[in-house]
Amino acid sequence: MLIRNATLPDGRQRDVRVRGESIVEVGRDLDASDEHVIEATGKRLFPGMIDAHVHFRQPGYPHKETWESGSRAAAAGGVTTVVDQPNTDPPTIDGESFDEKAEFAADSVVDWGINGGVTADWIPNVLLRRRLFALGEVFLADSTGDMGIEADLFADALEAATDNDVPVTVHAEDADYFNSDAKARDDADAWSAFRTAKAEAKAVERACAVAKEHDATIHIAHTSTLEGVDIASEAGMTTEVTPHHLLLSRRDLSELGTFGRMNPPLRREKRRQKLYERVVDGTVDMIATDHAPHTREEKDASIWDAPSGVPGVETVLPLLLAEARDPDSGLTYERVRDLTARNPADVFGIQQKGAIEAGKDADLVLVDTTETSEISGETLHSKCGWTPFEGYDAVFPEWTMVRGTVVYERGDALDAADTTAQEDVFYDHQGENVRGADSERLE
Numbered sequence: 001m002l003i004r005n006a007t008l009p010d011g012r013q014r015d016v017r018v019r020g021e022s023i024v025e026v027g028r029d030l031d032a033s034d035e036h037v038i039e040a041t042g043k044r045l046f047p048g049m050i051d052a053h054v055h056f057r058q059p060g061y062p063h064k065e066t067w068e069s070g071s072r073a074a075a076a077g078g079v080t081t082v083v084d085q086p087n088t089d090p091p092t093i094d095g096e097s098f099d100e101k102a103e104f105a106a107d108s109v110v111d112w113g114i115n116g117g118v119t120a121d122w123i124p125n126v127l128l129r130r131r132l133f134a135l136g137e138v139f140l141a142d143s144t145g146d147m148g149i150e151a152d153l154f155a156d157a158l159e160a161a162t163d164n165d166v167p168v169t170v171h172a173e174d175a176d177y178f179n180s181d182a183k184a185r186d187d188a189d190a191w192s193a194f195r196t197a198k199a200e201a202k203a204v205e206r207a208c209a210v211a212k213e214h215d216a217t218i219h220i221a222h223t224s225t226l227e228g229v230d231i232a233s234e235a236g237m238t239t240e241v242t243p244h245h246l247l248l249s250r251r252d253l254s255e256l257g258t259f260g261r262m263n264p265p266l267r268r269e270k271r272r273q274k275l276y277e278r279v280v281d282g283t284v285d286m287i288a289t290d291h292a293p294h295t296r297e298e299k300d301a302s303i304w305d306a307p308s309g310v311p312g313v314e315t316v317l318p319l320l321l322a323e324a325r326d327p328d329s330g331l332t333y334e335r336v337r338d339l340t341a342r343n344p345a346d347v348f349g350i351q352q353k354g355a356i357e358a359g360k361d362a363d364l365v366l367v368d369t370t371e372t373s374e375i376s377g378e379t380l381h382s383k384c385g386w387t388p389f390e391g392y393d394a395v396f397p398e399w400t401m402v403r404g405t406v407v408y409e410r411g412d413a414l415d416a417a418d419t420t421a422q423e424d425v426f427y428d429h430q431g432e433n434v435r436g437a438d439s440e441r442l443e
């Protein structure tokens, strides 16, 4: 297959030859031999996004999301690799629960990784020898699933993971710094007042200090504050920011209500802007969604009873591309590429992915950045059926390819002559564990 005359994120126009599962050649005026040609003039080609933080809810909560629905949402959003978190039922804390989840992951149309969790009952010696993507998110405070742990268990877990060369990701909030005065309120903003910015900064500080003591590096999940990002980056650790912390603030809670409850919570608009600056200037390593679907019925409860979390895997790249269209945002297409593909591949050592280069997996996304469309929860593919970004401008993929197979084609991007083809199409494909047989760590 030859993708002809695509515009790469850095603006160069190139032909990209795909053979089997890989990119074999990137160049100009490549000759099409006996192969399928995709004309991409005027379109941009991105490496598929690696979303290092999703919650696909299986086993345990298939009414919220399944590996099939979640991975289709990913594919329709240009995400070609997802990393699932351990707060399922059962939690992914030992060999059996890992194996059970890996069987569900066989339903995924995109490639995947599975993280291992830490609780008082975890079995590190078995878990850390499975084909884990990373240990984490290690919950330093309770979130969905109530997997918050004590400080000394975190130190033990860090040591065990480091001994086994397994990366560690951390949910950093410290409940000692939550503001219990907020409990007297019942408006949606009370959640943000309760789970303070200081609670995140203190937890990041402590986690980084423990990591340094053990000569380890950790990755801080979903940092929502400039303090969290700066402390981690000065300590030589890596961070991710979610699309909701990048684009939404406490101002939006009057409209979102309890649907805007998540951990860590939305922050003040001024803080959001500072976070955005750190995403633009490269202090933040990657964007990851923390895709945490709950149904409308579940979210429609009091602020103290609603579950925490918002969906995001299908809208993240489309939102970032819409941001990059606007020169005033400061976010360039190259930076979007780094935040979504190159850096997650680097940080987690996924050598075969993250770039449009000969030898890499052919994980590719074609987009037309000359037009935007509005996000609508109804047309998204997650089981939860809603989005905190209703009505936002976005650039959705025309198609998404995973290891050389087109797994998704957008209905209205298909051949206009074929009037029956207005529905989005998903093609059969079996995603693979990116820590699979060729993983160096397990050789």
Ligand SMILES: NC(=O)N[C@@H](CC(=O)O)C(=O)O
Residues within 6 Å of the ligand: 055, 087, 137, 143, 144, 171, 261, 262, 263, 264, 290, 292, 293, 308, 309, 310
């Ligand atoms: N972020 C959230 O608010 N919720 C996540 C858990 C988590 O990432 O902390 C979930 O699994 O629902």
Ligand SMILES: [Zn+2]
Residues within 6 Å of the ligand: 137, 143, 171, 221, 222, 263, 264
């Ligand atoms: Zn978390």
Ligand SMILES: [Zn+2]
Residues within 6 Å of the ligand: 053, 055, 085, 137, 290, 292
């Ligand atoms: Zn999470």
